Amino acid sequence: MKVNEVPQDETFYEGVKRACYALDNEGKYIIIPSSGWSAEEVVNGLAVDELKNKLEETRMDVIKGLKSPLAYHMEQRQMTPEILAKTVGMFSFRVRRHFRPEIFAKLKPSVIKRYALALALTEQELKSVPDTIEER
Amino acid sequence: MTTETTASGKHFIHHHAAHCETGVTSALLRDQGIDISEPLIFGIGSGIFFGHLPFIKIVGLPITTFRSQPGSIFRKAGKRLGVKFVTKRFRNPQKGMEELRRVLREGNIVGLTVNIYWLSYFPRRFRFQFNGHNLIVLRETVTGFRISDPVLEHPVDCLTEDLERARFARGPLESHGFMYYLQRIPQTIDIREACIAGIKDTCNMMLKIPLPILGIRGMRYLAKKIKSNPQKLGFDEACRHLANIVRMQEEVGTGGAGFRFMYAAFLQEAADLFSSADLARISVEMTSIGDLWRNFAVVSARVIKQRGGLGDNIDKVSELMQECAAREEKLFKNLQDVVRKLKA
Numbered sequence: 001m002k003v004n005e006v007p008q009d010e011t012f013y014e015g016v017k018r019a020c021y022a023l024d025n026e027g028k029y030i031i032i033p034s035s036g037w038s039a040e041e042v043v044n045g046l047a048v049d050e051l052k053n054k055l056e057e058t059r060m061d062v063i064k065g066l067k068s069p070l071a072y073h074m075e076q077r078q079m080t081p082e083i084l085a086k087t088v089g090m091f092s093f094r095v096r097r098h099f100r101p102e103i104f105a106k107l108k109p110s111v112i113k114r115y116a117l118a119l120a121l122t123e124q125e126l127k128s129v130p131d132t133i134e135e136r
Numbered sequence: 137m138t139t140e141t142t143a144s145g146k147h148f149i150h151h152h153a154a155h156c157e158t159g160v161t162s163a164l165l166r167d168q169g170i171d172i173s174e175p176l177i178f179g180i181g182s183g184i185f186f187g188h189l190p191f192i193k194i195v196g197l198p199i200t201t202f203r204s205q206p207g208s209i210f211r212k213a214g215k216r217l218g219v220k221f222v223t224k225r226f227r228n229p230q231k232g233m234e235e236l237r238r239v240l241r242e243g244n245i246v247g248l249t250v251n252i253y254w255l256s257y258f259p260r261r262f263r264f265q266f267n268g269h270n271l272i273v274l275r276e277t278v279t280g281f282r283i284s285d286p287v288l289e290h291p292v293d294c295l296t297e298d299l300e301r302a303r304f305a306r307g308p309l310e311s312h313g314f315m316y317y318l319q320r321i322p323q324t325i326d327i328r329e330a331c332i333a334g335i336k337d338t339c340n341m342m343l344k345i346p347l348p349i350l351g352i353r354g355m356r357y358l359a360k361k362i363k364s365n366p367q368k369l370g371f372d373e374a375c376r377h378l379a380n381i382v383r384m385q386e387e388v389g390t391g392g393a394g395f396r397f398m399y400a401a402f403l404q405e406a407a408d409l410f411s412s413a414d415l416a417r418i419s420v421e422m423t424s425i426g427d428l429w430r431n432f433a434v435v436s437a438r439v440i441k442q443r444g445g446l447g448d449n450i451d452k453v454s455e456l457m458q459e460c461a462a463r464e465e466k467l468f469k470n471l472q473d474v475v476r477k478l479k480a
Contacts, residue, residue: 001392001393001397001423001426001427001430006392012259012260012261013259013262014259014260015259016258016259016262016288016289017152017289018154018287019152019153019154019287019391020154020391020392020397021154021175021391021392021397021398021400021401022392022397023423028404029175029397029400029401029404029405031152031153031154033152033289037386038437039382039386039433039434039436039437040382040383040386040387040433040437042379042437042440042441043379043380043382043383043386043433043436043437043440044261044383044387046375046376046379046440047379047380047383048261050195050376051195077253077265078253078264078265079265079307080307082307083265083306083307083308086306086307086310087305087306087307120254120301
C-alpha cells in the first residue's frame with residue numbers, strides 16, 4: 001500500500017484516526033493516519049446492524065412481558081450471561097433465571113443493587129427499558 | 137507525535153501506533169532512551185500469525201486471527217531483548233488502583249492491560265467486550281489519569297471509575313488488573329540477535345505447527361471452508377462468516393491487511409540493520425501480499441453488499457485466499473533460508 005492509497009473514507013471513527021503502514025515515495029514504510037475505509041464499513045455495519053436488531057427484539061420482548069429488563073441491559077452492555085454472572089459474582093444459571101420477568105420482579109433490593117453496579121446503571125434505569133434503543 | 141509530562145516531570149513522546157500491544161511495548165522502551173520502533177517489536181516478538189479456531193466462538197462466529205495470542209508479543213520481545221519488566225496482577229481492585237498510584241508517584245510510566253468496552257474516550261463502535269487492550273498511564277490528574285493510548289493520535293484523559301472498571305472487567309481472557317513497567321534494561325541490547333530469534337520463531341509458527349487450523353495450513357483450511365459454506369449454511373450465513381473474517385483482518389489495530397504491512401515494515405528495518413538485500417526483497421514481496429489481502433477484503437465486501445453481482449462470488453474470494461496462502465508459504469520458506477545465513 002502506498003501513501004496515497006491509504007483510504008480516507010468517512011466512516012464510523014467519529015473523528016478519530018487509526019494508524020496505517022504505507023510506503024512513501026522512496027519506498028520507506030511510514031505511519032499514515034486513516035479516517036476509515038468503506039470496505040471495513042460494510043463488514044462492520046453488518047455486525048452492528050445485527051446487534052441492533054437483536055437488541056430491539058429483546059426490548060420488544062421486555063415490553064411484551066416475555067423477558068426482564070435485565071436481559072435488555074445485559075445485551076446493551078454487549079455482555080453474555082457468563083460475563084455478567086462473573087461480574088456480579090453469581091452462577092450463570094441464576095442470572096439466566098433472572099431474565100424471567102416474574103422472578104426479576106421479586107428480587108431483593110440488594111441483588112438489584114449488585115446488578116446495577118455491574119452494569120453501571122442506576123437501580124431505576126435497571127428496572128425499565130428505554131423507549132428507543134440507545135448506543136452506549 | 138505529541139509531548140507530554142509524566143509524574144516525575146520528565147518528557148514523554150507519544151507516538152501514534154497501529155497496534156496496542158506493540159505500541160505500548162515500544163513506547164515503554166523508547167521512554168528509557170532505547171530507540172526501537174513498533175514494527176521492530178512486532179517482528180522480534182513474532183507477532184504475525186494466522187489461525188482459524190472453529191471451536192471458539194464469539195456471538196456464534198468462529199475466531200479468525202492474523203496475530204499471535206494476546207500478551208505473547210510483549211513477553212517474547214522482552215525476553216529476546218533481555219529487558220526485565222515488573223508485572224503484577226491483583227485480586228482486589230482497590231489494591232490494584234493503590235499500587236498503580238504508588239508506582240506512578242515513584243516516577244514510572246505504567247503499562248496496563250484492560251477491557252476496551254469501558255474506555256469511554258473511544259468512539260462507540262470501537263468498543264466491545266475484549267479484555268486484551270493495552271495502554272500506558274502517564275500520571276494521575278484531578279479526576280482520573282492521563283493516558284497515552286498508542287492507537288490514538290494524542291494522549292487522553294480517563295476517569296478513575298472508567299479505568300478501574302476496564303482493568304477489573306470479568307470475562308474471557310480477563311486481565312486481573314495486569315500492570316507492567318520497566319525494572320531493568322541491560323547495558324547493551326543486541327537488536328540483531330533478537331531479530332533473528334523473532335524471525336526463526338515466526339517461520340516455525342507459520343510453517344511447522346502440525347495442526348490444520350494454524351499457520352499457512354489454517355489459511356488453506358479456511359479458504360476451503362469459505363467455498364463450502366454457502367452450501368452448508370446458506371448464503372446469508374456464509375456472508376456473516378465472511379464478514380467476520382474481514383473484520384478481524386481490517387478492524388482497528390492491524391495497521392492494514394491483517395498485520396501484513398506492519399511485518400513488511402519490520403522486514404524493511406531488519407534489512408537495513410543487516411544490510412541484507414535478501415530481506416529487502418522479501419519485504420517488497422510481503423507488501424504485495426498485503427495488497428492481495430486488501431483486495432480479498434474489497435472483493436469480500438462487494439460480495440456481501442451486492443449478494444453476488446458483477447462476476448464477484450464466493451468462489452473468487454476463496455481463490456484469493458488460496459493465492460495468499462501459496463505466496464505466504466513461499467515467502468516464509470524463503471525467509472527461513474535467508475535467516476539461517478544472517479549473523480548477529
